[in-house]
Amino acid sequence: MLPQTGIFFNVNGKDVREEYVDPELTLAYYLRNKLGLRGTKLGCEEGVCGSCTVVLGIWDDGENKAVYRAVNACLVPLFHVHRTFVITVEGVGSREKIHPIQDRMARGHALQCGFCSPGFVMSAYALLRNHPDPSIDQINAAIRANLCRCTGYRPILEALYSFSPESGGCCGGNKNGGGCCKDKSSSDEDEGYEKLLSFSDFPKYDPTQEIIFPPSLRTYADSEDQAILNGNRVELTLPKNLTQFKQSREGKNVISSGLITRLTTSQSPACVSEKWISTKYVREFNEIKVETDSVHIGAAVSIQRFSDTLTRHLHESIGIAVSELFRKFSSPQVANFATWSGAVVVSAKSAPVVSDVLLVLSVLNARITVLTQSGELVKVEMDEFLERKIYETETIVCASFSKSDNRKLFCLKFGETSEQDATVFNFGALIGNQSSRIFVGLGSQPKRLTRLEAWIDSGKNLDFEDLYRESGMEKNNSSLMALTTLSDLLKNKTLTEISEEPITFLQYYKPTTNESVGRPIANYFNERAITGEALYVNDIQAHNAVHLGFVLSSVPHAEILNVDPSEALKLEGVVGYFGIEDIPGNNTPGIQSANTFFPDDTAIFADKKVESVGQVVGVIAATDVVLARRAAKMVKVEYRELKSLIDLNEARDAKSYLGKVQCYGKEEQIVNECLAKCNKVLEGEVTLGSQEHYYMETQSSLVIPGEGDELVVHCSTQGTCFTQLMVKEVMRLPAHKVIVKTKRLGGGFGGKVHNASWIACMCAVVAKKLNRPVYGFLTRSDDLAVTGKRHAIYAKYRVGIDSEGKAHAAHFETWLNGGWSKDHTENVTAVMSILVDDVYNLGSVRSVGYPVKTNSSSSTAFRGYGQPQSKLINEGLMRRIAREMNKDIEEIKKLNFAVEGDRRFLGDRIHNDAHTECWEYCTKWSDFEKRKRKVEEFNRSSDSVKRGISMSSVRLGLPFPDTTAHGIASILINLDGSIQLSIGGTEMGQGLNQKMIQVCSEALKRPVESITIIDNSTDKITNAPVTGGSQNSDTNGLAVLACCKRIMSRLQPIVEHNEGDWQKSILEAYGRHIPLQCTEYGVVNRSQFGVGDIETPYNTTGACAVEIEVDILTGYNRLIRVDMVMDVGESLNPAVDIGQIEGSFMQGYGYVTCEKISYDEKTGHLEQNTAGKYRIPRARDVPKDFRVKLLGINKANGAEVYSSKGIGEPPLMMSCGAVHSAIMCCVDDWREHNGIEEFVDTISPLSADRIRELCSKK
Structure with a gap:
């Protein structure tokens, strides 16, 4: 029986009963903090990134089977999982018994930093539980709301596509050991190269081996009494039927899924208590009734079930259109959880929100049943529901639809970056029987186009200009697209289906005869990350810790007159407020380190004035992170504003x-x-926007105070030594008192050098004051504002x-x-x-x-x-x-x-350079000239859709001629022969650790399995340069080789004497007091290669060809094909390098297309201040034809580590260049054919709205 204050559910096969549940507690925090299931990551806490995805299983009595849905655990309140089967990544598989999804992603190189990987696993897992043989479209739909910043998505897609019969597995044509023909070279240019990976030898997925739906949930006898949950701020009533709901509703805030309510109140500074009542478990609100002539859908039904029900039970001409519209819903995880009625109410009340649900209800003229304040059930037409704003006072119970309606439904939606983005414009038309209903979504409520309806129903001439006139719509690209499509529908009675292009993923490299180096070995930590075992800073548990909430400036430039934290300090659990006055040392540590690094005057805490919105004024420390964040918003800061720029x-x-x-x-x-x-002398201007790093793991630090002023700093930093120096300067301590540890980063891209160190410094100040461990990790919105x-x-x-x-x-x-x-x-x-x-x-x-x-x-x-x-x-x-x-x-x-x-x-000379070879090879391999002619032919016959093709190239000299051109490594050999390797570089997804393990393996002639890297820590490696700049495989690789050379100079005679028996040799060396450890520097010796002090020993070069399509009306673009050719010498690990190339390409693509940064010029606030407002590329943006080849040209004379070259950054340069130029080919072609001769100076990003602006005839 459900206790009056608790819930019963199952997690990964184990029954869980929670007697006391805070209504504001999310499933993510419960899983991570109460059950210790840290594989569920927190990347945004807004339901946008997908890192927190888990699967909820519900028993469907009607279908007599379990149904599994992926949801965002960061949004789902814990009270929602009563009688639910919760599956996390730990429950899917482990390193001991890995699941096929995890296995294919791990061995298929489908992860880099690994932070987002559990979320992808869970989205795919939900799909396979419902559809063991999914289509490619189903796979694309399942992961469309999961974000990855590292991989570029291609390896993720390829791994998951292997589960689909449509992926075209091995035909068996090459019998007698011939292997799969898909793995062979596809052209003469590919001879001598190998394809990176094939999934033909992976075990077939067997759905019968999955964990069963728990019998305890099916047999659980629920109480008919309503439950009451009491939290710190909220009292929540959970009625079970409509009668109870009526009796308890008065004086309470009605919630359905609770998604919006929780998001808007979880960080509210208000500490007053609230009373909520939920429709979640009310029987009548959850019912779906299908009658002879109608369908009734309860208000607590999710958006996805709402869509599925209409698709299944309404006339085919309507159902297909509904399905297609909601297939483009921005997030399947949200659609699986949020209710349709919640979407209606939020949209109707919020002017900027355009709702697809509201559009469908309006166009189909649904009848809404509402519960009035007096307790009556009343049915109203949709038009009346909106006109009278009934949603403001009454409670939606259900929506009813006619099954007999056989008119033709057409729906269209646009987002800011694509049709699968959050809706900014939608249009719906129900045509037929001289009784049309046409609506356009221009704001919070759809607007009915009655004049257009009458014109169409009259059977008059369907001239396009007449449609435009009668619609009364403002002439813009969105309305033009909507009415153009409607016109086609009226003339042709059907819409042309866009056929999907075949998928071509080709990744080639030159094979090697080496034992370790040069082989595409999967990253040694892949299985840990893909199973949720890998720990990031925020996953580390510390006893008696406090959490920081950050008090941020709300104005761009002002003097600070007063800071008053008194209201925040009254909250139970708030430990204190800390600011500039609490720093024992230097508040601008970057200035003091100017002799080692370039000078930086960034202040840790604002000192008497603020100079930017988002500058940290101080921090609140509290026993709970949500409390700390809420309390931080209660701190009152008084300003005298100054002129801002x-x-x-x-x-x-x-x-x-x-x-x-x-x-x-x-x-x-x-x-x-x-x-x-x-x-001639030509002049021009270039305007380029900014770009957010959007590492999946936000800035995170944990500082643990120890004895004798010692501080252990766990920090997601790219430079442990730099962070150590900054902390010691702020704390006025010698550096040896500060130990900085970094196991791995959830992405960095340059953004976790200085910013990471500042967060660590704040944590250190509080940790020293309180003598307690201190967590400091930013919300995504704070990260966007601060960093x-x-x-x-x-x-x-x-x-x-x-x-x-x-x-x-x-x-x-x-x-x-x-x-x-x-x-x-x-x-x-x-x-x-x-x-x-x-x-x-x-x-x-x-x-x-x-x-x-x-x-x-x-x-x-x-x-x-x-x-x-x-x-x-x-x-x-x-x-x-x-x-x-x-x-x-x-x-x-x-x-x-x-x-x-x-x-x-x-004056520096170019040498060891394959730029010309890369360009010529890419031109031929991509069939550039022939495809360029085809693009020109296409554009001559197409007015509103244009194609562009362009090539770009890159040359980057490495390693750099500065103080960063050295590395440090340490090797410890244990008595059992296993090897512990430490390097000065940090692992942030670029595969540095894996490469260094392979270098060590090759040099010592030991298997890679016998070597490990535990972490990067200043008590093992000190004075290491910051990790970045594409040169760390060079510098750290040199150090590893130097260590191996020193070690083997001692061991080689013993190993030879023992006929290669490694363990016996190690024991003998130990007995003879021969050191089994060493630390070495790796320094780039430029004179060895005949280069000067300001020159680089070699160049990493490459070329790429990009073909893109732009819809001029919407501004949307689509990558058709990408060919990338890179000379990286003899790659240390082709899988890692190809992954870097593809990830870098997609980051460059985002930089010049969808990633927009803008500030309100009056308030100084960042306009893209949430995860949902800043848009990085998604899996749907990956070109269907994506080709990468590592040439392996013998021009690596200056490369010292097994003739390899650095790779991390060069592909981004040629990526953004080729993509931008290809889009401008489209824009220029349209402008030329429309008589606009003016040259367009370079501007970026070329977002959809900017393309529409450039292609305007005004």
Whole structure:
């Protein structure tokens, strides 16, 4: 029997009974903190990223079977899982008994940092439990709301597609050991290469081996009495029937799923108690009744069941359209949990929200049954329901639909970035029987287009202009698309189905004869991550810990007059408030370390003034993280506002700088003289937006105080040594008192160097004060507000060309938005300015960089470190020359390429370079010229859909000629012969640890299974450079090789004497007092390769061809095919390197398309301040034809670690260049064919709204 205050459910096969449940407690926090199931990750806590996905199993009595649904555990209240089978990633499989999904993803290289991986597993698991032989479409739909920032999705999709009969498994044609024909080379160019992976030898999935639905849940006898749950703030009533609901409703806030209510109140500063009543367990609210002529759906039914019911029971002409509309719902996890009635009420009350549910109800003229305040059940038409705003006072009980309606339904929806995004515009038309119903969603409530209905029903001429006039809709791209499609439907009576293109994933590498190095070995930690075993900072448990809530500035620039935490301190569980006055040492530790690193004036806590919205004023410490966050919002900060500079151009005009203006290259007079001698001088501007790192694990630290002022800092940092120095400076301690440990990062991309250290410093201050462990991890919204991003820029160029289009002189000026403090800005300005010539020989060059100070979050390091911006500047410059010369941009690029033997504009020579080879190979491999002609043919016959194809390339000299060009490694050999390796670099998804294990394995001739890396810790490796810049395999690899060489110089004679018996040799060495450990530096010896101090030993080069399609009406784009060719020398691990290439490509694609950063110029607030508002690429964005090849060209003379080259950043540069240029081909073609001659200067990102703006005839 259900106790009056508790719930009963099952987790991974174990029955659980909870007597006391806080209504605000989420399933995610319960699983993680109460049951210790840390595989359920917290990436956003908004139901957007999918990292927290778990599966809920419910027994369907009508179908007599269990139904499994994926949901966001971060949104589901614990009280919702009564009589539910909860399955987490730990319940799916373990390393001892791994599930086929986990096995294929782990061995299929479908994860990098691993933070998002459990969520993907659970989404796929829910699908297989319901559909053991899923279609490709079903797989795509299942994971469309799971985000990954590392992999680029291709390996995830390929692993999951292998479960579908449609993926085209092995046909068995190559018998007698011939293997699968799909694994063979597809062309002459592929001879000598191997395909990365095949799933043909994986065991077949057997659904009979799954964990059964618990019998205890089926036999559980539930009480008919209503339950009452009392929490810290909320009293929740759970009635079981409509009578109880009527009796208890008065004075309570009615909730259905509780999703919106919990999101809006969980971090509310209000501490007053509330009373809720839920429809969750009310029988009448959950019923679905199918009668002869009607269907009735209860108000507590989920959006997905709502859609499934209408699809199944209404006329086919209506059901298919409903199914298609909700197939594009932004998140299946949310649709599986949120109720349709909740969506209706929220949308009807919220002007900016456009609801697909409300559109369907309106178009189908549903009858809504409501419970009035007097307790009566009343049925109202949908029009009346909205007109009279009945939803504001009455409670929805159910919706009724006619089964006899056989009219044709057409629905259309648009999101900001795609049709599967959150809806910003929708349109629905029910046509037939001279009785049309047509609605458009322009705001909170659909608007009925009665004049258009009458015109269509009259049977008059269906001319398109008549439709537009009678609709009364504003002329824009959305309405044009809606009415164009409606016109086609009226004329053709049916809509043309868009056929799916076949999937082609081809990843090739050159095989090796080595035992370890060069082999595509799966990352050693893959199985740990995919089963939920891998721990990240927030997964580490500490006794008696407190959590931080961050008090953030709400204004962009102001003096702080007073900080009053008194209201927050009254809350039970709040331990204290801490700010600038609590720092024992230096509040700006980056300045003190300027002799080791570049100077950074970022303050840990605001000191007397704030200079950006989101700057940390102080922190609240509390025993519970939700309490800490709520209390932080109760801290009152009094300001006197000052003039702020939010806009980059305004700050540029005000000459607001963070440091000195940096000038490189020739003197201005010399460049001007060269320009004067050129045939033509062209000018242009470039405007590039910012980019958020969006690592899946937000900034996280745990500081544990110890004896004698010791601090152990667990931090998600890219630089343990840097974090150690920052903490010791803030705490006024010697560095040896601070031990920083990093096991792995849930993504970094440059964003976890400085920002990570500042969070660690705050935790350290509180830990020392309270003498208790302190957790500090940011919510996604706080992370977005607090942390730095890629530098937005404005640039101007002048380039002088001859009669062929060859550049002979160029002058660049670039203004970088550095935000409120220096952070990495001066260094990024330098790198961008020095490498501004990209892959070109531009003659006499001068580059001037301006580090601009604005009142926004401080820009920081990001993958590419200024070079993506340089790439896009040059893409614009080359496009400008091509336009002027009336030539293809690829022809202009080839004409201006710098080649091996040339010198860059600062004098460093280009050598060990395969740029030309990569370009030529990619041109041929991608069949570029032939496909370009096909694109031109397509565009001539298509007005509103355009295609573009473009090539771009990259050259990055490595390792860099600065203080970071060294690595550190340590090897410990245990008496059983196993090897513990430590390196100075941190593992953040780039496969560094796996590569170093393979290097160690090859050098010592030991199996990779005998070697491990535990973590990166300053008590084992100290003074290590920050991890980043694509060179860490080089620098740390050199150190590992040096260690192995030293070790083997001692052991080799003993090993030979013992005929290769390793363990016997180790025991003998121990007995002879021979050291079995060593630590070595790895230093790049430039003189060995005949290069100067400012030169790099080798270049990583590559080329890619991108074909893209743009719908001009919507602005949406679709990647059709991508071919990427990279020279990485002899790859240490082809699977890791190909994964880096693909992930980097998709990050570059996002940078120039969907990832938009903007600030409110009046308030200074970031407009993309939630996970749902900032949009990174999703799995649906991956090109259906994605090809990658590692050339393995023998030009690795400067590569010291088994002839390998660095890889992490170069693909991003050519990715963003090729994608941007391909989209601009589409835009330019449309503008040309519509008589718009004006050249479009480079602007990015090319989001859907910007494409629509560029393709406007205004």
